[in-house]
Amino acid sequence: MRATVWHGKRDVRVETVPDPRIEKPTDAVVRITSTGLCGSDLHLYEVLAPYMTPGDILGHEPMGIVEETGSEVGDLSPGDRVVVPFQISCGTCYMCREGLPTQCETTQVTEFGSGAALFGYTKLYGRVPGAQAEYLRVPQAQFGPIKVPEGPPDDRFVYLSDVLPTAWQAVKYAAVPAGGTVAVLGLGPIGAMSCRVARHLGAGRVIGVDHVPERLTRARQDGVEVHDLDEFDDADGLIAAVRDATGGRGPDAVIDAVGTEAHGSTLGRVAQQAAGVLPRQWAAKLMEYAGVDRLGALHLAIDMVRRGGTVSVSGVYGGMTDPMPMMTMFDKQIQLRMGQANVHRWSDEILPLLTDDDPLGVDSFATHHVSLEQAAQAYEMFQKKADGAIKVLMRP
Incomplete structure (x- = not known):
């Protein structure tokens, strides 16, 4: 079969x-009809290369x-037509029964x-x-795959694998009060969908922050109040503007949909670049223990x-010793929630929304549809935020 294969930093090939x-009685093989390119895939393309092995699909x-x-x-x-959640879980262990399949024992x-x-x-996750291939072996298939109806195009359901539950969990974890205000940092796929979910779940105001013009325009069209990072000299200016817009208090919740790709830390950028040229085992240790995330x-x-x-973190971070402003967090009595999305925990709530009314706008959410053979070009385009790329779907 044809598949997108990792060979090194910024080097993916279709082979x-x-x-x-x-291989096991609980396996299934699925013929892929659509598959997404995720912001997390860019971590493998760039930052998390030390954890990858040439040949990884x-x-x-x-x-x-x-x-x-x-x-x-x-x-x-x-x-059966199915969506496959990004995590592999059994559905019967303690963690799965607790609604935490991302922690499946x-x-x-x-x-x-x-x-x-x-x-x-990466090897960190098995x-x-x-x-991103023509076929996929699905372990724990007695629980993982979610059956979806025949008829509507793939765009109606494919985001149930990651984007929708990740955004849904981000908003649920944010605990926005009814009619309250939430700010979303980063308006890529997860941030953009988080804005839509927040509005659907009853947030009174949604404030979006980014610096990519196409993302800001799209969010504005969704009814989001947007702030362009490039219009401020520093973070203090942005914070002041958001506070001014919220009675001097600040939003009830903030969703960090950026993660380790955040701009702003020269030290973090240098450390990440160093990790990219060191021998793999040294680079992995640097990533784990040197606190190389950009935490802006x-x-x-x-x-x-x-x-x-409440601060809800859906963006992926990789370092383990990053300095956190604990005194500020304690003084402000901030609640902090985070983690990979527990797809099955939220899928029953989301599926009824994937109707003809399409309240979350999934049918038009993808900005680009490409063939699997164009995967290398798609990665480069998405990484450079070129051609207005916000969400890319591949079709084998």
């Missing part, structure tokens, strides 16, 4: 690789048709102290072959949110 096969946002099943996959059958990658295994996402967005969220408010 012919062996077809996946059933990328991607974790798939949907398709079940082609083959093992003997223990419940009522899943060949021909059956698939936890204990070797690295990580949570549930993920498709196409090095499971990913979904998270610090901005902490400073911006009102006292007693």
